[in-house]
Every structure is written in structure tokens, then in C-alpha cells.
Amino acid sequence: MLVTKINILYAKIFKLKVINYSQWVNFMVKSEAAKARLFDRVFICMKCNAKIRANPARVRAGKVRCRKCGSRDLRPKSKESRG
Numbered sequence: 001m002l003v004t005k006i007n008i009l010y011a012k013i014f015k016l017k018v019i020n021y022s023q024w025v026n027f028m029v030k031s032e033a034a035k036a037r038l039f040d041r042v043f044i045c046m047k048c049n050a051k052i053r054a055n056p057a058r059v060r061a062g063k064v065r066c067r068k069c070g071s072r073d074l075r076p077k078s079k080e081s082r083g
């Protein structure tokens with residue numbers, strides 16, 4: 001069966017145990033979504049360094065304020081590269 005052959009091929013490439021193709025796709029989609037959740041929607045206040053989770057479109061439009069100091073100077077957390 002073709003699907004089984006694809007499973008074995010992926011297992012060889014990624015040196016994992018044989019998994020279902022749909023499980024693998026689900027895992028990839030979940031990890032991408034997790035990355036997006038962690039970095040794309042988190043902003044840091046440039047005045048007091050508070051973490052603010054907000055919609056990037058709203059931040060760019062200047063509609064989001066820091067809840068601590070009220071500043072609109074926010075930067076995306078993803079641009080911070082430490083470690």
C-alpha cells in the first residue's frame with residue numbers, strides 16, 4: 001500500500017518510529033501554530049518591558065496600549081534574539 005510506503009520513507013528521513021502520515025502532518029501544524037502563538041502575538045512595552053499579548057494588526061494600527069504605563073511604544077518579541 002502506498003500510504004505505508006510513505007510512512008516508512010518519512011520514518012527513515014526523520015529517524016523516528018513509524019507514525020501515521022496524518023499524525024505527522026498534525027504535529028507539524030500544531031508546532032507551527034504554537035510558534036505563532038508564542039512569538040507573533042507577543043509584544044514588549046519599550047518603556048516598562050511589560051509583556052502584552054495582542055493582535056499584530058491592532059498593534060500596528062496603534063490601538064493597543066501597555067496595561068501598566070499606557071505607552072503605545074511596543075515592539076514584537078520575535079525580534080529579540082537571545083541565546
Ligand SMILES: [Zn+2]
Nearest residue numbers: 045048066069
Ligand atoms: Zn509599559
